[in-house]
Amino acid sequence: MQQINVPFFSLQKQTEKLTQKMVDSFNYILKTQQFIGGPLVQEFEKKLARFLGNNAHVISCNSGTDGLWLALKALDVQPKSIVLTTPFSFIASSSEILALEAYPVMIDIEPDTFNISPALIQAWLEEHATMQKGHAIHTATGMPVAGMVIVDLFGQCADYQAIKNIAQTWNLWIIEDACQAIGAHTNSQQAGTFGDIGVLSFYPTKNLGAFGDAGCCVTNNQELAMRLTKLKNHGRASHYEYEEFGINSRLDTIQASVLSIKLDELDSYNQRRREIAAFYNQALANVPFLQLPQEQVGHHVYHQYCVILKDKQERAAFMHYLTTHGVGSNIYYPKALTQIAFLNTRLDLVNVCPVAEHASQAIVALPIWPELEQHELDYVVDVIKKFQSTLLVQPAQPTVAAHAA
Numbered sequence: 406m407q408q409i410n411v412p413f414f415s416l417q418k419q420t421e422k423l424t425q426k427m428v429d430s431f432n433y434i435l436k437t438q439q440f441i442g443g444p445l446v447q448e449f450e451k452k453l454a455r456f457l458g459n460n461a462h463v464i465s466c467n468s469g470t471d472g473l474w475l476a477l478k479a480l481d482v483q484p485k486s487i488v489l490t491t492p493f494s495f496i497a498s499s500s501e502i503l504a505l506e507a508y509p510v511m512i513d514i515e516p517d518t519f520n521i522s523p524a525l526i527q528a529w530l531e532e533h534a535t536m537q538k539g540h541a542i543h544t545a546t547g548m549p550v551a552g553m554v555i556v557d558l559f560g561q562c563a564d565y566q567a568i569k570n571i572a573q574t575w576n577l578w579i580i581e582d583a584c585q586a587i588g589a590h591t592n593s594q595q596a597g598t599f600g601d602i603g604v605l606s607f608y609p610t611k612n613l614g615a616f617g618d619a620g621c622c623v624t625n626n627q628e629l630a631m632r633l634t635k636l637k638n639h640g641r642a643s644h645y646e647y648e649e650f651g652i653n654s655r656l657d658t659i660q661a662s663v664l665s666i667k668l669d670e671l672d673s674y675n676q677r678r679r680e681i682a683a684f685y686n687q688a689l690a691n692v693p694f695l696q697l698p699q700e701q702v703g704h705h706v707y708h709q710y711c712v713i714l715k716d717k718q719e720r721a722a723f724m725h726y727l728t729t730h731g732v733g734s735n736i737y738y739p740k741a742l743t744q745i746a747f748l749n750t751r752l753d754l755v756n757v758c759p760v761a762e763h764a765s766q767a768i769v770a771l772p773i774w775p776e777l778e779q780h781e782l783d784y785v786v787d788v789i790k791k792f793q794s795t796l797l798v799q800p801a802q803p804t805v806a807a808h809a810a
Contacts, residue, residue, distance in 0.1 A: 406784070406787055406788075406791070408730055408731050409731055409780075409781065409784055410731040411731060411732050411733060411772055411777070411781045411784060411785055412733045412772065413733025413734055413735050413770070413772050414610055414733070414772065414774050415774060415776070416609065416614070416774075418776035419674075419774075419775070419776055423666055423667070423670075426666050427662075427663065427666060430445075430662040430663075430665075430666065431659065431662070433662075434658050434659060434662060439658055440657060440658050440659070441655055441657055441658065442655065442658070443658055445658045445661045445662050445665070446465060446656055446657075446658055446661040448661075448665060449465065449656075449661040449662075449664055449665040449668070450463040450464070450465055450621070451463075452665055452668060453621065453664075453668060454623075456595070456668060456671075457595045457597055457598055457623060458594075458595060458598070459594060459595065459598040459625055460625040461595075461597075461598055461623050461624070461625055462623070462624055462625065462626075462627070462630035463621050463622075463623055464621060464622045464623075464624075464630060464633040464634050464637065465619070465620070465621045465655075465656035465661065466619075466620050466621055466622065466637045466654040466655070466656060467618055467619065467620065467653075467654040467655060467656065468606065468608070468618040468619065468620045468654075469497065469582075469584040469604055469605065469606025469607075469608065469620040470497040470500075470501060470606075470620070471620060471637070471652065471654040472584075472604035472605065472606070472620040472621060472622045473497050473498065473501040473554070473580070473582065473604050474501045474504060474505070474652070475622055475633050475636050475637055475652075475654065476580045476602040476604055476622055476633070477501055477502060477505050477507075477554075477580065478505065478636055479602060479622075479629055479632045479633050479636060480551075480552060480578050480580070480601060480602065480629075482502070482505050482507050482551055482552070483507065483549070483551065484505070484506035484507060485506065485507070485508070485548055486507045486508070486548055486549045486550070486551040487507065487508050487510050487543055487548050487549065487550045487551065487754065488502045488507050488508070488509055488510070488550075488551055488552055488553065488554055489509075489510050489512055489526060489529070489550065489552075489553045489554075489577075490502065490509050490510070490511060490512070490521070490553065490554040490555070490556070491511065491512065491514060491520070491521040491554075491555070491556050491558070491742075491761070492511035492512075492513065492514070492741045492742045492743045492756075492758040492761040492762075493514045493519055493556075493558065493738060493741055493742070493758075493761040493764060493765070494556045494558060494582070494738070494742065495584070495738070496742065496745065496748075498554050498556050498582050498742075499511070499554075499742050499745075499748050500748065502554065503747070503748060507551070508548070508751055508754050509554075509742070509748060510529070510754050510756055511741075511742055511743050511755075511756050511758050511761070512525050512526050512529055512756065512758070513525050513756075513757075513758040513759065513760045513761055514558075514758070514760050514761050514764070515701075515760070516760050516764070517698075517699040517701060518558075518561055518563075518698075518699060518701050518702065519558045519559060519561075519698075519711070519764065520555075520556065520557070520558050520561065520562075520563040520564070520702070521555060521556065521563060521568075523563075523564050523567035523568050523571060524567075526553070526568070526571055527571055529756065530550070530571070530575055533545065534550050534575070536575070536576075539576055540576055541575045541576060541577060543754075545753060546753065546754075550575070550577065551577065551578065552572075552577045552578035552579060552580065552601075553568070553572065553577055553578070553579050553580070554580045554582055555568055555579055555580070555581055555582065555599075555600065556582040556584075556585075557581065557582065557583045557585060557586035557589060557596050558585060558586075559585055559698070559705075559707070559708050559709040559710075559711055559737070560585055560586050560589055560612070560678070560705050560706040560707045560708035560709065561586065561589060561700065561701070561702055561703070561705040561706075562583075562586060562589050562590070562591045562596050562599070562702050562703045563581075563599075563702065564702050565579075565581075565591065565599040569599070578600075578601045579599070579600035579601055580600050580601065580602050580603075580604065581596070581597060581598075581599045581600030581602070581603040581604065582603075582604050583596040583597040583603050583604065583605055583623075584604060584605055584606035584608075584611070584620070585606075585611065585612075585708040585709070586612075586706060586708065587605055587611070587612055587613050587671065587706070588612060588613075588671055588672065588674075588675040588704075588706045589675075589703060589704055589705060589706045590703055590704045591702060591703030591704070592703070596706075597623045598623060598625065601624065601626065601629065602622055602623065602624045602626075602629060602633070603622065603623035603624070604620065604621075604622055604623070605620055605621050605622075605623065606619075606620045607619035607620055607621075607660070607664055608620075611708065612671065612674055612675055612678070612706055612708055613664060613667055613668060613671050613674075614667070615660040615663050615664050616659065616660060616663050617659075617660055618660075619656055619660040619661075619664065620656075621656070635648065635649070635651060636649075636651040636652065637651065637652065637653075637654040637655065638651060638653070638654075638655065639651045639652070639653060673775075674775040675706040675707075677775035677776075678706055678707040678708075678773055678774075678775055679705070679706065679707060681707070681710070681773050681775075681777060681782060682698070682700075682705070682707045682710050682773065684782055684786075685697070685710055685771065685773075685782075685786070688782075688786040689712075689786060689789065692789060692790065692793055693715075693793070694714060694715050694716065694719060694723075694793060694796060695712045695713070695714065695715065695789075696712060696713035696714075696715060697712055698710060698711055698712065707773055709737055709770045709773065710770065710771050710772075710773040711737060711768050711769065711770045711771075712768070712769055712770075712771065713764065713767045713768055713769075714767045714768075714769065715767075717763070717766045717767035719796070720766070720767060720769060722792075723769060723792055724736075724769060726788070726792045726795070727788060727789075727792075730788045730791075731788075732771075732772070732784070732785050732788050733772055734769050734770060734771060734772075735769075735770045736765075736768060736769065736770065737768065737770050738765055738768075739765055740765055741758055741761040741762045741764070741765045742761075743755065743756070743757075743758045743761065743762065744762065744765070771785060772785060
């Protein structure tokens with residue numbers, strides 16, 4: 406097997422294909438001198454709203470992290486309130502709760518999808534909360550349980566049928582962190598449209614990626630859309646009419662133009678990711694030391710393809726073997742959010758999440774960007790299978806002479 410290099414992620418081929426369209430768009434921006442706001446940003450917002458459907462309003466912003474802050478603020482999360490969320494995600498799904506002086510409470514994940522477990526959400530509420538005057542109250546502290554930040558991890562929607570039933574019973578709002586899942590859907594409903602507010606990230610490595618930071622909020626509620634628009638622009642309703650505290654979180658025109666061009670390609674990018682995942686699923690099905698990802702809910706778009714090492718002690722050796730043979734890999738995530746101290750300052754609110762903590766010690770992400778070619782995928786699989794053979798090598802038995810010595 407001749408060694409080749411298969412990077413964990415690359416934008417080179419994608420960018421080369423779209424270069425002329427990008428150059429034409431950038432030249433137009435240079436000519437018009439419209440660098441912030443304006444028609445190109447508005448056109449992208451409308452184009453994305455059509456893609457998402459479900460009467461979506463798209464409110465662009467500077468990043469997915471800003472989008473989460475804006476969503477929480479628009480829903481009036483209060484200091485010393487509780488927001489339920491996942492322990493297995495990028496930090497922003499919890500840190501922005503803390504940024505508004507509320508408390509993230511982690512609910513463990515399902516081992517096959519890595520998404521938050523609705524059954525464990527329900528169990529936590531039944532054990533720790535009561536309904537008082539139509540609101541969920543944390544029994545031990547008296548703090549309100551305001552809502553949930555639900556993450557569609559690695560490109561697969563969470564189980565919103567079950568989650569919405571819980572939200573209705575306990576009068577909780579839902580923020581859908583769909584930052585990794587644009588194009589995923591369940592029963593034809595697009596990721597980003599299941600919550601009161603959805604949040605998308607367009608970080609360059611995402612399935613729909615900009616050339617820098619970019620993001621948006623999504624809602625089908627006109628009043629929330631207006632509030633989000635105000636909050637992202639220093640809290641002003643119109644020019645110099647400031648009504649509340651807000652932030653400066655605007656999508657610049659260059660990023661909007663890049664995203665508009667790439668949005669035309671998104672379905673094909675996601676389809677290719679699904680083809681690669683299907684190939685991995687078939688080719689690695691009988692590799693005994695790996696647990697493969699499962700498509701359990703809706704249409705998975707495989708932002709990441711993550712396997713679990715059945716023996717977590719083998720992860721370092723596995724990743725080292727991949728690296729030395731030219732195959733890129735990564736870890737999402739090396740720590741569960743329950744293991745990050747500043748997110749868990751209220752010890753009486755810390756919830757044990759063993760599934761997430763185990764996953765953080767055993768997970769490995771394999772290359773799955775859309776421009777990967779079949780010979781590169783074949784090579785990745787061959788390297789993994791050759792690593793399997795190293796696990797089968799037994800230590801040499803001492804000879805009779807060695808025993809005598």
